[in-house]
Amino acid sequence: MRIIYWSIIGFIYILQVNGDLFTSIADLQRLLVVEKNIPELINSYIATENDRLAELKNFVVKYKDNNDDLHKNMNVVTNPINAFRMIKRLTNAWKELEEKMRNDHAEEFINNVTNSDMNVFPKDEDLAGAAIGILRLQDTYRLDTHELANGYVRENKISRPLSAHDCFEIGRMAYNVEDYYHTLLWMGEALERIKKEDPATAAESDILEYYAFALYKQDNVKRALLATERLNEIHPTHSRAKGNIKWYEDQLAAEGVKRSEFRKKVPPLSNIRPVDNFESTERSVYEALCRKEIPVSIKETSKLYCYYKMDRPYLRYAPFKIEILRFNPLAVLFKSVISDKEVETIQSLAKPKLARATVQNSETGQLETASYRISKKEFILSAWLKATEDEVVERVNRRLELMTNLEMETAEELQIANYGIGGHYDPHFDFARKEETKAFSDLGTGNRIATVLFYMTQPEMGGGTVFTELKTTVMPSKNDALFWYNLYRSGEGDMRTRHAACPVLLGVKWVSNKWIHEAGQEFRRPCGLKLSTYERYVGDLGGPEPRYNLNLSPY
Numbered sequence: 001m002r003i004i005y006w007s008i009i010g011f012i013y014i015l016q017v018n019g020d021l022f023t024s025i026a027d028l029q030r031l032l033v034v035e036k037n038i039p040e041l042i043n044s045y046i047a048t049e050n051d052r053l054a055e056l057k058n059f060v061v062k063y064k065d066n067n068d069d070l071h072k073n074m075n076v077v078t079n080p081i082n083a084f085r086m087i088k089r090l091t092n093a094w095k096e097l098e099e100k101m102r103n104d105h106a107e108e109f110i111n112n113v114t115n116s117d118m119n120v121f122p123k124d125e126d127l128a129g130a131a132i133g134i135l136r137l138q139d140t141y142r143l144d145t146h147e148l149a150n151g152y153v154r155e156n157k158i159s160r161p162l163s164a165h166d167c168f169e170i171g172r173m174a175y176n177v178e179d180y181y182h183t184l185l186w187m188g189e190a191l192e193r194i195k196k197e198d199p200a201t202a203a204e205s206d207i208l209e210y211y212a213f214a215l216y217k218q219d220n221v222k223r224a225l226l227a228t229e230r231l232n233e234i235h236p237t238h239s240r241a242k243g244n245i246k247w248y249e250d251q252l253a254a255e256g257v258k259r260s261e262f263r264k265k266v267p268p269l270s271n272i273r274p275v276d277n278f279e280s281t282e283r284s285v286y287e288a289l290c291r292k293e294i295p296v297s298i299k300e301t302s303k304l305y306c307y308y309k310m311d312r313p314y315l316r317y318a319p320f321k322i323e324i325l326r327f328n329p330l331a332v333l334f335k336s337v338i339s340d341k342e343v344e345t346i347q348s349l350a351k352p353k354l355a356r357a358t359v360q361n362s363e364t365g366q367l368e369t370a371s372y373r374i375s376k377k378e379f380i381l382s383a384w385l386k387a388t389e390d391e392v393v394e395r396v397n398r399r400l401e402l403m404t405n406l407e408m409e410t411a412e413e414l415q416i417a418n419y420g421i422g423g424h425y426d427p428h429f430d431f432a433r434k435e436e437t438k439a440f441s442d443l444g445t446g447n448r449i450a451t452v453l454f455y456m457t458q459p460e461m462g463g464g465t466v467f468t469e470l471k472t473t474v475m476p477s478k479n480d481a482l483f484w485y486n487l488y489r490s491g492e493g494d495m496r497t498r499h500a501a502c503p504v505l506l507g508v509k510w511v512s513n514k515w516i517h518e519a520g521q522e523f524r525r526p527c528g529l530k531l532s533t534y535e536r537y538v539g540d541l542g543g544p545e546p547r548y549n550l551n552l553s554p555y
């Protein structure tokens, strides 16, 4: 049963090579329904096949009965009637048989499964993507391989334990992108797991081959030698084991190790994550912020406060609730600014348009080797929504004007993003730097003066928005929107706004972005020549701070 199941899935993968890659949780949820029906479909396939085989059996019995007399001696075919009977049998009857044998129902059955939801079936690249997503989560959130393989994420049981074969597959995906650090972790785990499995889900020799090479690549030559010897022991005819043993011995000899010590004084396992100068890099700050490990200054946070934004006539009746998250540069959270119903509408408008933001090479369509270590933005699907598409989009745009006091005429359309397994966006600026002269030239509306980021869901774990220079972490909270200015009053890009989206660890992350441009803001956010001019609150034009005064008028 299991073999049929997997071979069918394998078959389906082959049929789907030209489809678009997917990472969306929505697709996975739809796929769950398809997968649930697979056992039933296989059963009905088996029943039809059983009928066909029973017919074949019948055919054999009849065939034998009819022709028994012909097989008694060799001379029967000298008789013209018998010669005719035999020739007839080998033409007509054989044809019938051939047809019955060929007419299996596999094709029909497979079409039944795949056509039910053709474009959402995962492919090999998706499996690679899911495995690589796990590796990223593991790095960012410092998850222990063994705990993860047992189905635990930080004391929460999130799934059944993985099999040795599951671990082997994750290790193999790491190996394929030359990531020997993770290969070693996951192949090591696979080796541990087969000891406890009966029957084992993966062959020790298969695991050892990858394990030994990763050991070598991570500077554990003696261990690589021992692992390969173990491989040779359980698989004496292995085509590469003997050659590799010699090769590792030569390596050790070249390092000046005495032959008598090749297998002795084995140093502890070394497995260092290969990120150049990790501690001094932005990546280490990014990851620490994602883990919320960077302490916040109480002195600074004690100055923060919440207020009602009421500086427009309409807002006297329905003020916005604002939480100031940071001063200079200002960052605020608009609380409960988008309703569940609006979120639902926006999601359903975006779903059919969601396309992968990156990952796929636009020329080859292939998943790029090692892309997860070099790509900035991954496992994110995004779509743009025009105001004319739905009343809700139009309404949100109008609300944005009241929220920010900025001109929306020159803003970009609403961008919707859905983060898949391990979905993240590395540190970046939303505005175009001086050297990126062409970035928004088509729009003709200047640079991105400000960003509004609506949180449409609240992931259970991970998925924060982090500012790597300012060291602020904002955890997505459903129905709220984060707002900040990207440019100084002078129009100069504010490098302090560098930010990133942390990988989603558990749950679903949907956001909407609104990028507001410079054109049309001349009176709404007038120029200031000094870098020291900064907003104390949203739409600050010099009026009293809403900490002690009602935020009634901009003047």
Ligand SMILES: O=C(O)CCC(=O)C(=O)O
Pocket: 425, 430, 453, 463, 464, 465, 466, 499, 500, 501, 502, 511, 513
């Ligand atoms: O999703 C987030 O938290 C941030 C997204 C972001 O920075 C962007 O899309 O430019």
Ligand SMILES: [Fe+2]
Pocket: 428, 429, 430, 499
């Ligand atoms: Fe951004």
